[in-house]
Amino acid sequence: MRDMSFYIHHLKTELRQVSTLEKAESSRRYFPEGFECLGVNAADIKQILKRFQTEYADLNAEQTLELTEAFLKEAKYNEEFLLAFALINKFVKRHYEDTLLARFEYWLEHYADNWSLVDDLCLKSIFNFLMARPHLIESMQHWALSKNPWCRRASCVVWVKFIKRKMGKQTYFLNTALVFKQCNLLLEDKNEFVQKGVGWLLKVTAIEHQAEVIRFIKENINRFTRPTLRYAIEKMDGETRKVMLQLS
Structure with missing residues (x-):
């Protein structure tokens, strides 16, 4: 297992690679002033998550929860928070206290x-x-x-x-x-x-x-x-x- 900063950097890079100004402007229509977003839609996040969990399938439930916590502490944009939450979804039914x-x-x-x-x-x-x-x-x-x-x-x-x-x-x-x-x-x-x-x-x-x-x-x-x-x-x-x- 690598350091958490490696995975966070990887996920942030993936988000920025698919972000667009058009998607950012579209998202801001639904939120009050001050909303910070990159311009990444739900389908993009789903694909990033799928690729990440395929590439790093060795991350177990506890490690993924640790990654989620670390990512949330660093997150700034709405899509970063959404992706951090999504990381644990495949584990929550059968793992954790x-x-x-x-x-x-x-x-x-x-x-x-x-x-x-x-x-x-x-x-x-x-x-x-x-x-x-x-x-x-x-x-x-x-x-x-x-x-x-x-x-x-x-x-x-x-x-x-x-x-x-x-x-x-x-x-x-x-x-x-x-x-x-x-x-x-x-x-x-x-x-x-x-x-x-x-x-x-x-x-x-x-x-x-x-x-x-x-x-x-x-x-x-x-x-x-x-x-x-x-x-x-x-x-x-x-x-x-x-x-x-x-x-x-």
Whole structure:
């Protein structure tokens, strides 16, 4: 095994070789001012990762986690963070202790600085990690109390794939009481991306539990912003959406 700096330099070089100004400008349209990117899209990152893991197939799970940690400390651009997160994806189901969940929380609080990094980490690495550890799915409630808005957003996003989830021969159902408790904590959050996370979680919950979501909305209608309400009812039928919007 080589020094971590060798692998990091290799990955950074690969990213820069496929970056373009056009892709950078396209990415910046979706983010607030100050967003730093190289101009590398998701397909590029996937190919870089595939080549890297083929060329350095001898790196085991623990070494790859060490590389991820080292890369995150040096990363500056959005694509570097995305690639660092992606490195461990093939290992998270069958390797690592439950304590990795605490590392994910640390990464959210110290490295995630936009919605794409939050959502990527939650819907890929953390999702796969939890698929093999359903006993941990309800362990992120305290993320809603974080001082970091990106971690608070993650407390909602991390659950959107677990409202109803097939796991082998079993089907997992997330406790809706926890969903509404989480949304209740964050419903008046001042951060728009946390608000969007609340709306997203309610939207996917309504697919399986529409009556309960409608009841929650009615009980808290004066606390809902218009955008959060629209997001929460997005998948409901037209007549129901009309009635719900008239409440606010």
